[in-house]
Amino acid sequence: xxxxxxxxxxxxxxxxxxxxxxxxxxxxxxxxxxxxxxxxxxxxxxxxxxxxxxxxxxxxxxxxxxxxxxxxxxxxxxxxxxxxxxxxxxxxxxxxxxxxxxxxxxxxxxxxxxxxxxxxxxxxxxxxxxxxxxxxxxxxxxxxxxxxxxxxxxxxxxxxxxxxxxxxxxxxxxxxxxxxxxxxxxxxxxxxxxxxxxxxxxxxxxxxxxxxxxxxxxxxxxxxxxxxxxxxxxxxxxxxxx
Numbered sequence: 159x160x161x162x163x164x165x166x167x168x169x170x171x172x173x174x175x176x177x178x179x180x181x182x183x184x185x186x187x188x189x190x191x192x193x194x195x196x197x198x199x200x201x202x203x204x205x206x207x208x209x210x211x212x213x214x215x216x217x218x219x220x221x222x223x224x225x226x227x228x229x230x231x232x233x234x235x236x237x238x239x240x241x242x243x244x245x246x247x248x249x250x251x252x253x254x255x256x257x258x259x260x261x262x263x264x265x266x267x268x269x270x271x272x273x274x275x276x277x278x279x280x281x282x283x284x285x286x287x288x289x290x291x292x293x294x295x296x297x298x299x300x301x302x303x304x305x306x307x308x309x310x311x312x313x314x315x316x317x318x319x320x321x322x323x324x325x326x327x328x329x330x331x332x333x334x335x336x337x338x339x340x341x342x343x344x345x346x347x348x349x350x351x352x353x354x355x356x357x358x359x360x361x362x363x364x365x366x367x368x369x370x371x372x373x374x375x376x377x378x379x380x381x382x383x384x385x386x387x388x389x390x391x392x393x394x395x396x397x398x399x400x
Contacts, residue, residue, distance in 0.1 A: 167261045168218045169296030171211030174305035178240045184229050185237035193227040219259050252310035270322040280320050
């Protein structure tokens with residue numbers, strides 16, 4: 159995970175829905191020269207103790223600046239997505255946050271390695287990643303972290319099982335770097351499909367006897383991978399189906 163995540167992780171003090179309200183309140187006060195917990199509480203009609211109980215968590219995941227009551231750049235992006243109810247912007251900001259938060263990143267990688275698990279198993283993995291015990295005061299707020307990961311679209315729940323769904327920033331960079339460092343191998347002729355008399359469609363293995371085909375432009379570059387992955391997610395993801 160990224161080296162910027164030097165702040166000790168702190169558990170949230172409220173639900174994910176309340177945290178989104180608090181982030182919106184910070185955004186409303188962003189232009190104030192000297193924001194305080196009290197001024198943010200007055201703007202949002204959220205009790206001051208509720209905001210205070212979540213500030214350590216918001217700082218530990220890089221949403222609120224250290225020693226200030228201001229949003230970080232990724233915090234502003236998240237707040238804008240929340241304010242505009244833009245699921246894609248929210249998910250993008252949360253993916254950046256997960257990438258920079260070691261503890262959340264470890265949870266994601268565990269789910270990715272296991273293919274699927276129940277929510278109870280996910281909570282156990284979270285406890286291990288966060289160093290919690292059955293008596294830890296923050297245990298009741300694991301639900302908040304699970305909801306955050308669901309809204310990031312990195313993890314999804316289906317029929318009682320939690321599974322890894324999509325790339326987050328660190329994963330995308332790793333794949334892009336790998337492609338940039340290695341000469342791409344041409345697919346076998348029998349695996350390609352002809353488009354307009356030219357071989358352009360590249361096979362992507364999804365499993366035994368299952369392939370998807372992607373038609374790439376003649377000037378394709380590995381640096382275009384991030385954009386390609388995002389556009390595939392927008393075109394074929396759950397939101398597009400909805």
